[in-house]
Amino acid sequence: MYLSSLASSAGAATNPCEPEILRAADRYGVPAGILYAVGLTETGNKGSLQPNALNIEGKAVFPRSRTEALAAFANAQREGKTLIDLGCMQ
Structure with a gap:
């Protein structure tokens, strides 16, 4: 799985989003790829997740x-302001 290899790479150590996506995928049974795609849609900038x-x-x-x-x-x-979202999957 692409995301699994990302989480074990050196880049993931600097991006806290990816390990959290894997943790949520495991806990809630949602495919990690779907969560990653949502993260990129919500917080993606320059092709990476932005915590x-x-x-x-x-x-x-x-x-x-x-x-x-x-x-x-x-x-x-x-x-x-009251509509404020913060974080990887905001």
Whole structure:
């Protein structure tokens, strides 16, 4: 399986999304490929999953770090925005 080989590669060590997709696939019986495709659709940027991706009221935001993502989340909340999604499969 393609995703299994991804999770064991060096690249997966830097992307926390892939091991979590495998964990969810195993736990809920959903094929990992489907979850990966959803992740790419929801948070894909430059062909890879983005663990820090946000969707703030329909606008995609791709912070460079977790710290930046959490700051963007907090800022959106302070601005009164309520439709905020954060993470790999947001």
